[in-house]
Amino acid sequence: MADYNPQEIEAKWQKRWAEARVFESEADPSKPKYYVLEMLPYPSGTMHMGHMRNYTIGDVVARVKRMRGFNVLHPMGWDAFGLPAENAAIKNNTHPRTWTNNNIAEFQRVLRRFGFSFDWRREISTCEPEYYRWNQWFFLRMLERGLAYRKKSRVNWCPKCCTVLANEQVVNGGYCWRHEDTLVESREIEQWFLKTTAYAERLLDDLNQLEGGWPERVILMQRNWIGRSQGAKVKFEVADVAGVEAIEVFTTRIDTIYGATAVILAPSHPFVSKLLEGSPLRAAAEPKLAKMRQSSVKTEDLATMEKEGFFTGRHAVNPFSGEKIPIWVGNFVLMEYGTGAIMAVPAHDERDLEFCRKYGLPIRVVIQPLEGELLVAEKMTAAFDAHEKGKLVNSGPFNGLSPAEAIAKMAAFAEQKGFGRAETIFRLKDWGISRQRYWGTPIPVVYCPNDGMVPVPDKDLPVLLPPNPNLTGMGDSPLATTPEFVNTTCPKCGGPARRETDTMDTFVDSSWYFYRYTDPHNDKAPFDSAKAAYWFPIDQYIGGITHAILHLLYSRFWCKVMRDMGLISHSEPAARLFTQGMVQKGGVAMSKSRGNVVGAEDMAQKYGADTGRLYTLFAAPPEKDLEWSEESIEGSWRFLNRVYRLLDRHAAALRGVNCGRIDAAATTAKEKTLLRKVHQTLRRVTQDFETRWHFNSAIALIMELTNEIYAHEPLDEGVRPEIRKELLELLTLMLAPMTPHLAEELWEMLGHSDGQWIVPWPSFDAELAREDEVEVPVQVNGRLRGKVKVAAGTAEEVVVKLAQADSAIAHHLNGKRIVKRIFVPDKLLNLVVA
């Protein structure tokens, strides 16, 4: 008689698994594969149960699939570059690498302590040159394909730090995180971009392939983010200034162009100052313009901001009607979207209506509804923007057309006349990857006075980070102030040159890391295409909803570029995505800063990893948030103790027993009850694991089974050894994916000298699971009035007779006439009486 000692058991089996290398797998086209992956962690702070939940879910899936005979790839690595390492290094006067590697060691120890079935040989760390050289290699390939380019772009700049701030370093709606009294400025500097927009169409269209495999809301968020908009660009000539280019507007409703009563430019539109030059209204306009340009920094209250604008004193010519309309500047027009200029059609656009009413601009109806009262401009309370159910009026030769017809015809007309064309635009922007930071992948180009920008040749990769950077958090980027890094020679002419000092966004690292897992030590290529072809696509990707847009979008982009490069032949990296809920305490997500973390290691020490794993699976379904409760976890601990005691009591006597096939007919009532329960449980648990991922209800079922076995103690009286063994073995195997250490121990106690890892998932016996007696609920007029006990499969007539004979039920029938009967065999009888 021994107590359940998780510390001892868990250490023992972790050692055995490592020795037997049971979680190591190799590409083998003769076997069916399964690639299950949890998003790689950023190693910072301490690992808490929020982290563990994610890996536990993945580990259950990995272990179930192994038991199902799949060749499973389940790797782990570290998203090791990033700003926090640099900040911590400055604060503690250490090196980012030291800080990062200490954290990695810590994280790794905790993950091992939880017994996750990772193939640790495939571990990667993105801050190692062996990894980031391939970021550089990919960058060069993108440069060759015209997918990487430089342009001026805005950054957040703190005038006190004299440095660039990341978005998350801008706090309280526009202040520096270090100098909370200092407003962050917006500065333009040259930065590197990747042309994600070149793939906008495919990124959008291929979302269709993910339907059913990815959560609907993630697909939707990506669709909105990419934001395809079909419309037309139209040029409006400027009437009263010579030598100014035509203003191009974007509209989705070219059919309403005869109703345009103004052209409105974004405050930062490049034409604004040219238009104001010499304008009689210039003096009045400039202070307004300055105010608008300044306030455009704060994006938060943009939506609620009142529409403001001013007239430039200039006019544009409507290319369709020849009409002269005023050119305004409006704060609600965004330079970043479309062309930064719109035509205002107040009768048919809500925003335009609001603006034009405010400033007394005319309103002209050009679409009349097919039904109901005709619109009168002065009386309109809302813009009429229905696409259908209307026809064009006041639109010259296009009168009478439906908006859909007009959109096609008018775009074609504009193209023919050379002042416009149909065009699709996207909200998605190119991916700015430049960071003026140290702890990231150096961008592999040099600047030569003779040859200009020159890519670093492949043979010179990796461009290594200098070991002793000048880290202050102030002034120029750290690489720029490290002369031994900056000063180099031009690969083309051999003369002196300067290195690019920007490093890459860490989203680059995480955009393709899962390919590297398939071939982590390759020093000739990022990975071997044949290996990737075997393992990809990822069968199940698991992570937080927080990555629904950026990480997953960039990964999808990378995948498509790699496909175009011929490295892979699939177009989406992950067939299925699961977004698990957060672990909360006190109603908020666990985080170090909130001080509400439940440390994973503390948990393992107090209850053992298996209890921690079981509880995170039991407390809530995996997709929902989980509120951590110190009291509830006791229940999981008690349950595992209960199971252990049960096996401790019976296993020794069963060590030498062979199960064999059980003949359902030759069993006693007690045996039959227990066998039925265990096979029913197995049937439902199998479903919960395979199709529904309802781990919480699977555990509830296993608890019920355990209760049932306890209720039949003493088990060794009236239950034959082979049946006892079958019961306890199935119980053990059902627990194996969730509490693997305990399950291995119990398996060994039952007399198995081979580890459980060679055992396939058991299949349930339908014959043994079958109920032979059922209680059929009987309703009268849809209300439950009684139950009748009958043999399974009893016919309707018999059940009705029994129901009528039941006094409680008969009372409700009370001589009334039965007008209808609904009978679901073994499930329900409903008698409808009049």
Add this chain to the structure above:
RNA sequence: GCCCGGGUGGCGGAAUGGCAGACGCUGAGGACUUAAAAUCCUCCGGGGAUUUUUCCUCAUGUGGGUUCGACUCCCACCCCGGGCACCA
């Protein structure tokens, strides 16, 4: 404002058209014990009738609807959480 997700006992949750509250936590009572821990057993949504056994009734955010039957499907509304947000 628009788009998702959710609302079930004291708590976490179960049931996806067929016995609402499985399983667990908490709480109450009991057994064992010199005692405690551990363990085991019983009870635990509200109201009412009956009194020792059961029965009735209300109840899954609110109000309607569909159905023999609705936590589950449909419509409207309220509340909570999340995402997007002047996207032309």
